[in-house]
Amino acid sequence: MSSEHLVVAIDGPSGSGKSSVSRAVARQLGIGYLDTGAMYRAVTWWCLEEGVDLDDEAAVEQASRHIPLEMGTDPSHASVLVSGREIEDDIRTTRVSEVVSKVATNTGVRPVLQQLQRDLIDRIATQTGGVVAEGRDITTVVAPDADVRVLLTASVEARLRRRSKELHGHDADHAVEATRDQIVRRDADDSTVSEFTEAAEGVHLVDTSDLDLEQSVAAVVDVVRREAPAKVGV
Numbered sequence: 001m002s003s004e005h006l007v008v009a010i011d012g013p014s015g016s017g018k019s020s021v022s023r024a025v026a027r028q029l030g031i032g033y034l035d036t037g038a039m040y041r042a043v044t045w046w047c048l049e050e051g052v053d054l055d056d057e058a059a060v061e062q063a064s065r066h067i068p069l070e071m072g073t074d075p076s077h078a079s080v081l082v083s084g085r086e087i088e089d090d091i092r093t094t095r096v097s098e099v100v101s102k103v104a105t106n107t108g109v110r111p112v113l114q115q116l117q118r119d120l121i122d123r124i125a126t127q128t129g130g131v132v133a134e135g136r137d138i139t140t141v142v143a144p145d146a147d148v149r150v151l152l153t154a155s156v157e158a159r160l161r162r163r164s165k166e167l168h169g170h171d172a173d174h175a176v177e178a179t180r181d182q183i184v185r186r187d188a189d190d191s192t193v194s195e196f197t198e199a200a201e202g203v204h205l206v207d208t209s210d211l212d213l214e215q216s217v218a219a220v221v222d223v224v225r226r227e228a229p230a231k232v233g234v
């Protein structure tokens, strides 16, 4: 990457800690943040709202081209706007999580969102001095020339444990099944279109199975400082 701005790309499976770690890393480095999964979720939400059949691939692709989407880039304040309406909470509901893979595996949608993501990465990096972008194909397809590329992993057990903890308070049986669906089934579907289980050449593997959140953030910041010392502030 030749630009003066720092671009950090982070991929990984569901529940590996990408969003939490990426936000914290961006905050620590004082740069912007892009959650690309939220973009697939926003298209899914928009299709559900507009009555677009998620099995109609051409119609969903058209929706991805025309969605009036604005992505928040502040790592301390998650925000996703569609037509000016804040949908950050709506896109995290089970209604969206259960079907988002249909949109993410639509091969007409992917290049549309990938180009939008490249444009956003450039814009955020220019505006804030750098960006941490996270998803499933950022290190390999969207920004293979990023200054620093990380694959964040964790064992299935650790990821199930983390998600179950998040869902604590719900009916226990439902929580376990919903967790399994959100982790195992969704990864199986998503991995048909992206490689996020093996680190590509030049991508740094950070296994967080035995790390807490703080240790995971420190591990990624260490990689960034090592790989791009000239672009990181003190």
Ligand SMILES: Nc1ncnc2c1ncn2[C@@H]1O[C@H](COP(=O)(O)OP(=O)(O)OP(=O)(O)O)[C@@H](O)[C@H]1O
Pocket: 012, 013, 014, 015, 016, 017, 018, 019, 020, 021, 037, 162, 163, 166, 208, 211, 212, 213, 214, 216
């Ligand atoms: N290293 C860690 N140790 C313990 N808990 C963690 C760690 N990293 C993340 N968590 C917790 O695990 C949960 C899932 O993390 P997060 O949402 O960041 O994962 P993700 O990879 O972005 O998932 P998804 O792709 O499904 O959105 C969160 O509650 C988060 O606080």
Ligand SMILES: Nc1ccn([C@H]2C[C@H](O)[C@@H](COP(=O)(O)O)O2)c(=O)n1
Pocket: 014, 036, 037, 038, 040, 041, 100, 101, 104, 105, 134, 135, 136, 137, 138, 186, 190, 194
């Ligand atoms: N670059 C990306 C980002 C996300 N996805 C898929 C994976 C999920 O099915 C969905 C939502 O992602 P999450 O918010 O759970 O990280 O989008 C993808 O295919 N490529």
